[in-house]
Amino acid sequence: MLTEVTATRYVTPLREGGSLPGIVEADDLGTYIMKFTGAGQGRKTLVAEIICGLLGRRLGLRVPDLVQMQLDPVIGLGEPDQEVQELLKASGGLNLGMDYLPGSLGFDPLAFEVGSREAGRVVWFDALINNVDRSWRNPNMLVWHGELWLIDHGATMIWHHNWPGAEKAAVKPFNASDHVLATFAPDVASAAAEFAPRVTEDLLAEITAEVPDEWLTDEPGFDSPDEVRRAYVRTLLARAEVISDHITIGDRSKDTPSQAPEWLAGKLPRRAVK
Structure with a gap:
């Protein structure tokens, strides 16, 4: 089971995130990025963070540790920002925390080299979870102690916003041209040979069991x-x-719209390519 901690101090908001996550200290003396x-x-964003984050870790990819985090909105009373206060008031109870990686740097493909094997593993994983939010516009990766870490999986598994179409989504192609x-x-191909046999029903059942019932x-359309x-x-x-048979990599787009859904696209920062 995911460790459960209690937030003790709200440190600061991370305004580059569309959902306004924040840096929070907890009663285990840890520091977390709280969503x-x-x-x-x-709540579906948090469900996606748990399922995809844990799946990535079980496949051997580097994803920060996840915890369940209890929040008493009273810790936001001294926060001067009205938007943050309202967010904390609306989020009393169980939330999600991700281990804060101090000193990490945002991944820049012009500054960091990634091997073909590791690149393939990340692309295949993103294709599996239909991650529309790890593009050159918005990498959602960090470099920490010289290694690549994957973050922000809240915009994955788009089909869970429309369960009647989930069966068709299972075979939906993944265009990785902008990855x-x-x-x-x-x-x-090597990533598929390594990962696909490991994504079993038992593994997925163990991972989904970590999602709190209340979320x-x-x-x-579901009874339980x-x-x-x-x-x-x-x-x-x-x-x-x-x-693995439906991943394509073509020419990268320049000014065409992001593949992200409408509710997310307007929140993604655009990054210039030098």
Whole structure:
């Protein structure tokens, strides 16, 4: 089970994030990036963070540790920013924390080299979870102690915003042309051979069991949190079997719109290519 901690001090907001995550200290003396249930994207963002973050870690990719984080909104009373105060008031109870990596740098493909094998592993993983948010516009990767770390998986698994279309989503192609690692000759075939057999029903069941019931209740079309969990398992399992045949890498776009859904696209910072 994910460790549960309690937030003891709100340090500062991270305004580059569309959901306004914040740096928070906890009663285990750890420092975390906290994502809030009261943010505009809602609890499904946190569900995606747990499932994809844990899946990435189980496959051997570097993703910061995750914790369940209890929040008493009273810790925000001294926060001068009205927007932050409102977010904390709307997020009392259980939220999600990700280990803060002090001194880490945002990944820059012009400054850091990535091997073909590692690039292929990340691209295949992003194809599996349909991650539209690891592009050259918005890499969502950090370099920490000389190694690549994957962050921000809240915009993945778009099908869970429309469960009736999830079966078709399982075979939806993944265009990696704009992926931030596309220029590093990703060895997707080797990644598929390594990863696909490891994405099993048992593994996915273990991972989805970590999602709190309260974030899965009242999902339209489902009678229980366990039914929702099984829907995630079915879709990811089916996608793992076929996605390696549906990954394309072509010419990178320049000024065309992001592939992110409308609710996310307007929040993504655009990065100039030198």
